[in-house]
Amino acid sequence: MRGSSLGQSRDFQELFDQLDGVALWTATSPDEFDYVSSGFETIWGIPGETVRNDASELLDTIHPDDRERVRANMEGSDRGIQDESYEGRVIRPDGSVRWVLTRQALLRDQTGNITEAVGISTDITEQKHREQELAVLNRIVRHDIRNDMAVVNGWAELLKKHVDEEGEEYLQKVLDSGERIIELTETAREYADVVSDDSPTLEPKSVHSILDTELSLREESFPDAEFVRGDIPPDVEVVANGMLSSVFRNLLNNAVQHNDKDTPVVEVSCEVRDDDVVVRVADNGPGLPDDLKEVVFGKGEKSLGSSGSGMGLYLVNTLVAEYGGDVWIEDNEPKGAVFVVKLPRAE
Numbered sequence: 001m002r003g004s005s006l007g008q009s010r011d012f013q014e015l016f017d018q019l020d021g022v023a024l025w026t027a028t029s030p031d032e033f034d035y036v037s038s039g040f041e042t043i044w045g046i047p048g049e050t051v052r053n054d055a056s057e058l059l060d061t062i063h064p065d066d067r068e069r070v071r072a073n074m075e076g077s078d079r080g081i082q083d084e085s086y087e088g089r090v091i092r093p094d095g096s097v098r099w100v101l102t103r104q105a106l107l108r109d110q111t112g113n114i115t116e117a118v119g120i121s122t123d124i125t126e127q128k129h130r131e132q133e134l135a136v137l138n139r140i141v142r143h144d145i146r147n148d149m150a151v152v153n154g155w156a157e158l159l160k161k162h163v164d165e166e167g168e169e170y171l172q173k174v175l176d177s178g179e180r181i182i183e184l185t186e187t188a189r190e191y192a193d194v195v196s197d198d199s200p201t202l203e204p205k206s207v208h209s210i211l212d213t214e215l216s217l218r219e220e221s222f223p224d225a226e227f228v229r230g231d232i233p234p235d236v237e238v239v240a241n242g243m244l245s246s247v248f249r250n251l252l253n254n255a256v257q258h259n260d261k262d263t264p265v266v267e268v269s270c271e272v273r274d275d276d277v278v279v280r281v282a283d284n285g286p287g288l289p290d291d292l293k294e295v296v297f298g299k300g301e302k303s304l305g306s307s308g309s310g311m312g313l314y315l316v317n318t319l320v321a322e323y324g325g326d327v328w329i330e331d332n333e334p335k336g337a338v339f340v341v342k343l344p345r346a347e
Helices: 002-017 039-044 048-052 055-061 067-075 125-162 165-196 207-221 244-257 311-322
Strands: 022-029 032-036 085-091 097-108 114-123 203-206 226-229 237-240 265-272 276-283 326-331 337-344
Touching: 022 039, 032 048, 039 048, 039 097, 039 114, 048 055, 055 067, 067 085, 067 097, 097 125, 125 165, 203 207, 207 226, 207 244, 207 265, 207 276, 237 337, 244 265, 244 276, 244 311, 244 337, 311 326, 311 337
Parallel strands: 226 265
Antiparallel strands: 022 032, 022 114, 085 097, 097 114, 203 237, 265 276, 276 337, 326 337
16 A cells, blocks of 8 residues: 555656646755755756755745745744745846746644645746736826827817817817727726736625716717616625726627617616626617627627727626626617626625
8 A cells, every 4th residue: 555655656746747837845844855846947947956955045046035935934833834825036047037936735743733845836937027018008008098198189179169160070080089099098907907817806796886887977978879777776786896897888888889870779777686697788789690799709809890999898708707707699679789797696
C-alpha cells in the first residue's frame, strides 16, 4: 500500500514538472522545501534545487517592495497563513521582472499542529500587463477623449446663434455625433472595468429603481422616442452589482438607435418568478433575422447596417453572465425585437 502511495506521489510530481509557468512546492519548515517542481525555473529563472535547501535564496529574488509581505505569508504563524493567495514580483537573474500569484495552504495533524505547507505559484505577468494597459486605456477614454468631446460639443452649442437655417441640420449632426462619442467612451470605460475585475462583488439590487432611473434618462436623451413602462414591482431584487444599470442602458439605447421608425417605441416589462426575474425590452424596429440573434452578443459583432461598435451588447452579455443570468432575443409582434434578460432573484 505504501509503495502504491509513493508511486502515485511520483506520478503527481512528474505531472507538475511538465507545467510551464506553474510551480508546485511543499515545505515542512519556513526555511526548507521538501519539493519544488520544474516549473519554478521557468518563472524564477533559477533551478528549484537552488532554493530547495535554503529559502533565503528565494526571498532574495523577491522585489524589495513585496519582500516583507511574501516573507510573512511564507512563514505563517501558529494560527495559519496571513493570506491564502497573494501576489508578488520576482526579479530574475537577467533583471527581468515577473508577477507571481501564489496560493498556499497549511496542513495540520490530528492535534492541530502544522505539519506541512503546500503552495502553487503561477506566472501572471501577462495578466498584469493587460491590467496596466487597460488602466491606461481607461484613463484615455474616461478623461482625455470624453473631456475633449464635451468641450467640442460646448463650442458647437455656442455656434447655434451664428448658423443660418440651412446649416442648422449639419450643426445638429455634429452635436449628435459628439454625444454618441461620449456615450461610446462610457461603454468602453465600463468594458475596461469589467475585464479588469476578476471577482466582482455581487449583492441585491432593485430592478425597479435601476430601470426607472435609466428610463427617465433615456427619455431625456431621446425626446422623439416613446418609452412605455410596464408593471415593474418595486420590492424585487436581483443578484448583480452597480453595473446592472449599464445592462439596461445599453439595451434601451440599442432599441432606439437601431430603430428605423420615425417614432421609436420601446416597451419595458418585468416578470417575477420563483427563482429569477425576467426583464423584456421590446421595440418596433426592423428586428433581427434568426442567424444574427446569437452572434449579435459576440465581441465586436453588430447587426447588418448598424453603425455601432458592437461593444454595448457584448458588455450586456458579459455582465449578465457574471450575474449568473442569461440574455437572448425574441421576435416582437407585429415587427421588431425583444431583448430578454433573466437574472437570479436575491434571497
